[in-house]
Amino acid sequence: MARLSRLFRRRFAVLLAPLTLVLVAACTGGGSGGAAPSPSAAGPGPIVIASGRDVTGKNGIRQQLIDAWNERESRADTGYHARLVELPGSADEQRSQLLGALQSGSAAYDVVNLDVTWVPEFAAAALIQPLPKDMIDGDVIESVASTASWDDEVYAVPFNSDVGLLYYRRDHLEQADIRQTDLSGGLTQDQLEGLMNTLNDRRPEDYEKGWTTQLAAYEGRTVNAVEAFASAGVTLTDEDGHYDATVDELTQGIAELRRRTDDPYTLRDDDADGGGFGFDEAASLNAFTDGRTAFLRHWPYAYRTLHQSFDKKQLGVAPLPGRAVLGGQNLAVTATSQRADKAAELIRFLTGRESERCLLDAGFAATRRSAYQNDDVRCTVAATTPSASPTGESTDDMPRKAGRPAYAEKILLPALEDAVQRPRTPLYGAFTQTFTAKLGPLFAQSPPTDTALAQSLDEALRKALPD
Numbered sequence: 001m002a003r004l005s006r007l008f009r010r011r012f013a014v015l016l017a018p019l020t021l022v023l024v025a026a027c028t029g030g031g032s033g034g035a036a037p038s039p040s041a042a043g044p045g046p047i048v049i050a051s052g053r054d055v056t057g058k059n060g061i062r063q064q065l066i067d068a069w070n071e072r073e074s075r076a077d078t079g080y081h082a083r084l085v086e087l088p089g090s091a092d093e094q095r096s097q098l099l100g101a102l103q104s105g106s107a108a109y110d111v112v113n114l115d116v117t118w119v120p121e122f123a124a125a126a127l128i129q130p131l132p133k134d135m136i137d138g139d140v141i142e143s144v145a146s147t148a149s150w151d152d153e154v155y156a157v158p159f160n161s162d163v164g165l166l167y168y169r170r171d172h173l174e175q176a177d178i179r180q181t182d183l184s185g186g187l188t189q190d191q192l193e194g195l196m197n198t199l200n201d202r203r204p205e206d207y208e209k210g211w212t213t214q215l216a217a218y219e220g221r222t223v224n225a226v227e228a229f230a231s232a233g234v235t236l237t238d239e240d241g242h243y244d245a246t247v248d249e250l251t252q253g254i255a256e257l258r259r260r261t262d263d264p265y266t267l268r269d270d271d272a273d274g275g276g277f278g279f280d281e282a283a284s285l286n287a288f289t290d291g292r293t294a295f296l297r298h299w300p301y302a303y304r305t306l307h308q309s310f311d312k313k314q315l316g317v318a319p320l321p322g323r324a325v326l327g328g329q330n331l332a333v334t335a336t337s338q339r340a341d342k343a344a345e346l347i348r349f350l351t352g353r354e355s356e357r358c359l360l361d362a363g364f365a366a367t368r369r370s371a372y373q374n375d376d377v378r379c380t381v382a383a384t385t386p387s388a389s390p391t392g393e394s395t396d397d398m399p400r401k402a403g404r405p406a407y408a409e410k411i412l413l414p415a416l417e418d419a420v421q422r423p424r425t426p427l428y429g430a431f432t433q434t435f436t437a438k439l440g441p442l443f444a445q446s447p448p449t450d451t452a453l454a455q456s457l458d459e460a461l462r463k464a465l466p467d
Helices: 002-028 061-076 091-104 116-124 142-148 170-175 189-202 219-231 248-259 282-290 301-306 340-350 351-364 371-372 408-416 427-442 449-462
Strands: 046-051 081-086 111-115 157-161 165-169 211-212 293-298 317-318 326-333
Touching: 046 157, 046 427, 061 081, 061 340, 061 351, 081 116, 081 165, 091 111, 091 116, 111 116, 111 427, 116 142, 116 326, 116 427, 142 157, 142 326, 157 427, 165 301, 165 408, 170 189, 189 211, 189 293, 211 282, 219 248, 219 427, 248 449, 282 293, 282 301, 317 351, 317 408, 326 340, 351 371, 371 408, 427 449
Parallel strands: 046 081, 046 111, 211 293
Antiparallel strands: 111 326, 157 326, 165 293, 165 317
16 A cells, blocks of 8 residues: 555646646745644644635534634633634635645645545645544544545544435425325335326426436536446445446446436426536525425535425435435645644544534534434534524524434434445546546437447546556
8 A cells, every 4th residue: 555655646746736836826826835844843823724615604613613612722821723714616626726725835724624535635645644543433434434544544534524315395296196205214216216207297386307416517427426326336446546447337337327317307407508417506406496396416404405495394305316425524634734733633623522513413414423323412612503583583494303403313324324435546636527527428418328438438537547
């Protein structure tokens, strides 16, 4: 593995160099790198955390947890405080910003909140540093814990997780005279298609097609495709990130993806080129809320968002048919942090048992089992429900059980445990760009055959993920 990591570093450095030259000028304003300082190179002061947008909104749960840590440090008069910097743009744009800033050394970030797919890339490029292995204990969900390591080292700690779920409109099912409106126990792809056939025949009000998901040419397409491939029993890389699929296997995966996105079932985006599959998270959520579909593939945060528009008699959630992809973000200490020990201490607080319970109560998928199952673990350091309205009425419409989202223990936790990962490789950026682009013809007006598309995809992935 050590030899493999060195090879990845050399290859990664060659691929990253041109990108860095552009990004340094574009988004970091110049600067120069240097050797990583010792953990005590700087005294008390700010610990800067770089992260994407908090889906729980302004002054969301992440900021509240940071405020709680700052209050503790203030009471102890340590001189340390943490500051959150939210990066603009999509996840792909945030990744580019972080790569450019950390490679150039021009941004004084101590902690970075990384998508789980980025950990091997940042670790192999020596942009983040190894952490004590005891920062991930047995309470962390096993599938989630596996996203934090690379090359036999722990480089990050799971902060909040994510997994694909199936939301459905109970009211649409009732309007179509479907008696079974509780699908929380799960259903197969055949059963889902059977329900959509019935809906297509009986057509509830505002209904157009059976389901919608995220198939625009970005990471959403990669996620949906990996779920289809995994449901067909196809894996794309081995545990070391080497591409190891065959054309026959790719053909099976493409056939399953074609089946899931077949025209009779899947809502197209009228605004996309040629009326294609242009939905992202926001657009698919809006289409579902508007009643255009009865089913929606989305992430856990949609549970809270959707309950602002629907009550539990109208809305349901279930595991996805087949396999669901694991998402989420992990916290890592940058290689150049001048307060690395204190940054690691901050990460321990943000990913501890109480913090994870706070994240779950606020609508995130927590990374620890105790958040789902231990009623003695409670959130006392943050407000996880919206403030009361001026009339004194609660504005929290999300169904709860013992303070948690009602679906958390029985649906969300098992989904996380059974989820599959996207390919783990330091070359993930090259993989997802290639995978997304090469699958594009499948969604065109005159798509190629499964075998022809598989041959093209196989050739491209061998170039993107060389041995």
